Amino acid sequence: NAGVTQTPKFRVLKTGQSMTLLCAQDMNHEYMYWYRQDPGMGLRLIHYSVGEGTTAKGEVPDGYNVSRLKKQNFLLGLESAAPSQTSVYFCASSFRHRGHTEAFFGQGTRLTVV
């Protein structure tokens, strides 16, 4: 049982390049989230999804796009990377129902934009 898997684990981009981060979960969770983790800023919610085909903006959505075409996958895209997007990105998933909403996290993706 893999849980939540993020691909890739590390990436270096040049300013202006694009890339897609993949998050896959095998727990049949309805909810999926993308966060960025920066020193002193904690975890900030970028986008989230409450089900297949739905997405919504979080706290810091600018410069990112997402898609949830399949329930098990949640993709985070950077169309034109900027140095300010250098961060560690975490994906998480959870069930919807109150009382069963423990979030399971991926191992993180360390992205450097030069």
Place this chain on the structure above:
Amino acid sequence: AQRVTQPEKLLSVFKGAPVELKCNYSYSGSPELFWYVQYSRQRLQLLLRHISRESIKGFTADLNKGETSFHLKKPFAQEEDSAMYYCALRNTDKLIFGTGTRLQVFP
């Protein structure tokens, strides 16, 4: 707007000392509150949730709606408790985290 505040970035204690990591929240509804922990080189994982009223690894947290707080406590810290601790709040859909507190437990 919902918000989670963890006022301490770093908390350093000696082994055996009591620990209290503070968490305050702002939310007008009935939130679900959690503490997550990130040990070195490991992924974030749930430590405990207010709805369960449980004690995990000696840690407890009580929801105080009057003070809008959910402080994490442990009577006797251990070296293996050294980690990053995040308080989190969930409303219907969003899961929002605080800025985190790094706990250092010295021998």
